[in-house]
Amino acid sequence: DTGVSQDPRHKITKRGQNVTFRCDPISEHNRLYWYRQTLGQGPEFLTYFQNEAQLEKSRLLSDRFSAERPKGSFSTLEIQRTEQGDSAMYLCASSSPLRLGDEQYFGPGTRLTVT
Amino acid sequence: AQKVTQAQTEISVVEKEDVTLDCVYETRDTTYYLFWYKQPPSGELVFLIRRNSFDEQNEISGRYSWNFQKSTSSFNFTITASQVVDSAVYFCALSEAIGGADGLTFGKGTHLIIQP
Numbered sequence: 001d002t003g004v005s006q007d008p009r010h011k012i013t014k015r016g017q018n019v020t021f022r023c024d025p026i027s028e029h030n031r032l033y034w035y036r037q038t039l040g041q042g043p044e045f046l047t048y049f050q051n052e053a054q055l056e057k058s059r060l061l062s063d064r065f066s067a068e069r070p071k072g073s074f075s076t077l078e079i080q081r082t083e084q085g086d087s088a089m090y091l092c093a094s095s096s097p098l099r100l101g102d103e104q105y106f107g108p109g110t111r112l113t114v115t
Numbered sequence: 116a117q118k119v120t121q122a123q124t125e126i127s128v129v130e131k132e133d134v135t136l137d138c139v140y141e142t143r144d145t146t147y148y149l150f151w152y153k154q155p156p157s158g159e160l161v162f163l164i165r166r167n168s169f170d171e172q173n174e175i176s177g178r179y180s181w182n183f184q185k186s187t188s189s190f191n192f193t194i195t196a197s198q199v200v201d202s203a204v205y206f207c208a209l210s211e212a213i214g215g216a217d218g219l220t221f222g223k224g225t226h227l228i229i230q231p
Contacts, residue, residue: 033218042119042206042221043160056217091160103150104219106160 002026004107006092012113013082020078021110025094032075033104034067035091043091049075082114117142119209121222128197129230136192136225138207144168149183149190150208150219160206166190194227202229 005024013019025032030051035043046065048056051072060066064082069075079086089111093104118141128134140149151163164174166183174181178195194201204226208219 035218040223042208042224043219045218045220048218059218089158093160103162103165105162106152108157108159 004092004094004105006090006107006110008110009108010111010113012115015082015084015114017082018078018080019082019112020076021090021092021112022074022076023092023107024074025092026096026105028096029094029105030072030097031095031102031104032069033093033095034075034077035093036061037089037091037109046077079112082112084114087112087114117144117147117209117211117217117220119207119220119222121207121225123225124223125226125228127228127230130199131196133193133195134197134227136194136205136207136227138190138192138222140188140190140207140209142188142209142211144211146211148210150210151181151190151192152206152208152221153203154206154224155203163192197227197229199229199231202227 004026007022011019032049034046036046037043046059047067049069052069064080067077089109091106091109093106095102095104120139123137147168149166153161153163164181171183180193182191204224206221206224208221210219211217
């Protein structure tokens, strides 16, 4: 049973460029979450999918952020026109549909550096 | 609005000492879930425990134990006979929505340093 995987693990980009991150959840998990973690802080919730439906996106940080999960399996998080303040660790997590309030399992994250 | 407070930013103890990490939460819901996660230097968050609001029974798992008290809105974590491998940042988290649609609200974390 493989865990949550994320790609790439590190991304360096210049300000103004677009970036896209991929997350592959644990195979039987239908819920998928994106978080952002900055230095010295806990993860901050961004958005949530149940299967392919994005059920919560009001926490996305700005309209430059968008996420998709087209077939209910992997998900992508895109940041357009990156800014230096977007530099952070972007974490993906998934959870099982089997019970309410189930624990989330996190991937290793994608560290974004905007220069 | 939900909130999680971990007042201890950093704790340093010598190996084999017991250490308790504090977590205080705020929520208006009667149904909620509490979690502890460990983030070692490698960076990946590791799930430790889940508790629902109706289960105040304390839990012990090896050297780890958790004390959940609704009366004080606290969910504290104790490591007994600490080891160097316990060095990490520990996060307490809260989920209110059924199904977790609101995601987890994390505290700022406690950096635990176990000195040999």
